[in-house]
Amino acid sequence: MFAGRSLWRDSQVQTDAMVGKPVPALSLPTLDGGPPASLRGDGPYLVNFFASWCPPCVVEHPTLMALEAAGVTIVGVAYKDDPAKSRAFLDQRGDPFARVLVDRDARAGMEFGVTGPPETYLVSSDGVILAKHVGALDEASARAMLAKAR
Numbered sequence: 001m002f003a004g005r006s007l008w009r010d011s012q013v014q015t016d017a018m019v020g021k022p023v024p025a026l027s028l029p030t031l032d033g034g035p036p037a038s039l040r041g042d043g044p045y046l047v048n049f050f051a052s053w054c055p056p057c058v059v060e061h062p063t064l065m066a067l068e069a070a071g072v073t074i075v076g077v078a079y080k081d082d083p084a085k086s087r088a089f090l091d092q093r094g095d096p097f098a099r100v101l102v103d104r105d106a107r108a109g110m111e112f113g114v115t116g117p118p119e120t121y122l123v124s125s126d127g128v129i130l131a132k133h134v135g136a137l138d139e140a141s142a143r144a145m146l147a148k149a150r
Helices: 002-008 055-069 083-093 107-112 139-146
Strands: 045-050 074-079 099-103 119-123 129-134
Touching (some): 055 083, 055 139, 083 099, 099 107, 119 139, 129 139
Parallel strands (some): 045 074, 074 099
């Protein structure tokens, strides 16, 4: 019976489970060593989970820099990364983030449903997650995501 049931069960991870829900009420350490800060902010804004060890994060970085230059607010979350390596990553490539929080133990990642970096979330002005993008953002996917802002 269990074997038969497992054949018909959807085994895919639901990657957008947080869409339509409020941003988790978490405070994380900041990369600059300041006091813990919330993932909540004035929206609309993006929350981007990244890591220095993540090749797709390098690929998407120019898109994040272009978004920041266009006035898009992005909160960075250094996911399962050594803070010194996260800082070196940003120093080398540029820092597109309004603030960078550190999620070494993946606590925030679990709350958001992160399956692996990079992942980006669009948050509305009322603190609700409107969209999620898994993988490296490019210009087209960023534009499509931002079109959902309210």
